[in-house]
Amino acid sequence: MDPAFRQGAREGLRTVLPFSVGTLPWAIVTGLAMRSTGLSELESMGMSVLVFAATAQLGALPLIASGAPLWLIFLTGLVLNLRFLIFSASIAPAFHDRPWAQRLASSYLLTDSAFTLLSPRLLTTPDPQWRWGYYLAPVLYGWLLWQAGVLIGVFGAEILPRNWSLEFMATIALMVMLVPMARTRPMLLAALAGGLTAVLLRDLPLRLGLFAGIAAGIATGFAAEHWQTRGEHK
Numbered sequence: 001m002d003p004a005f006r007q008g009a010r011e012g013l014r015t016v017l018p019f020s021v022g023t024l025p026w027a028i029v030t031g032l033a034m035r036s037t038g039l040s041e042l043e044s045m046g047m048s049v050l051v052f053a054a055t056a057q058l059g060a061l062p063l064i065a066s067g068a069p070l071w072l073i074f075l076t077g078l079v080l081n082l083r084f085l086i087f088s089a090s091i092a093p094a095f096h097d098r099p100w101a102q103r104l105a106s107s108y109l110l111t112d113s114a115f116t117l118l119s120p121r122l123l124t125t126p127d128p129q130w131r132w133g134y135y136l137a138p139v140l141y142g143w144l145l146w147q148a149g150v151l152i153g154v155f156g157a158e159i160l161p162r163n164w165s166l167e168f169m170a171t172i173a174l175m176v177m178l179v180p181m182a183r184t185r186p187m188l189l190a191a192l193a194g195g196l197t198a199v200l201l202r203d204l205p206l207r208l209g210l211f212a213g214i215a216a217g218i219a220t221g222f223a224a225e226h227w228q229t230r231g232e233h234k
Helices: 003-019 024-039 041-051 056-066 070-080 083-095 100-109 114-120 128-159 166-181 185-200 203-231
Strands: none
Touching: 003 114, 003 128, 024 041, 024 056, 024 128, 041 056, 041 128, 056 070, 070 203, 083 100, 083 114, 083 128, 100 128, 114 128, 185 203
């Protein structure tokens, strides 16, 4: 194994490890939520492996539980994952020398935390082997940790009280994800606007309040960041 790859892998893991504390409980709750929807153990694990996008999974589960049409479930997952198009395009230059299969695997393993924590050095380090190790080791670790947590949740679902609802578990999972991310004013305002809109419009058919909440959150976040940037430049 190339020494630069090993060094990059070690540094990538050191970068990500302190921020992976919340991954396991979040994954466990996601596994519990999938089982509460009525998915079997095999279906739950299959969804976790194939989708590997917690926000999309949690957004789709209430729709699955309510019997929503397939196109709406698919559209929900697509909308919730649109940010990964931007993430992938941003770090694509770091993978220009990788074979097609490795680039495909890199896109599948990409997560919000990996993009946030790894992209600065990925885009500024010239050694391709170091870059590959720096990215691959932590995202593989994150994937394994996530699947282990989901596995625990899926097979631990039988011991939960039957009156625990999907909405309760999904809310916990989303809070685990969102609270650490809301560190800046634009992020906080986006979360508040999106959550408030979704709650106020929760009675719309086909869970359309979810889409309204997403739109409100995105618009508020962009507007807040725009005004914050303008204020800093004055």
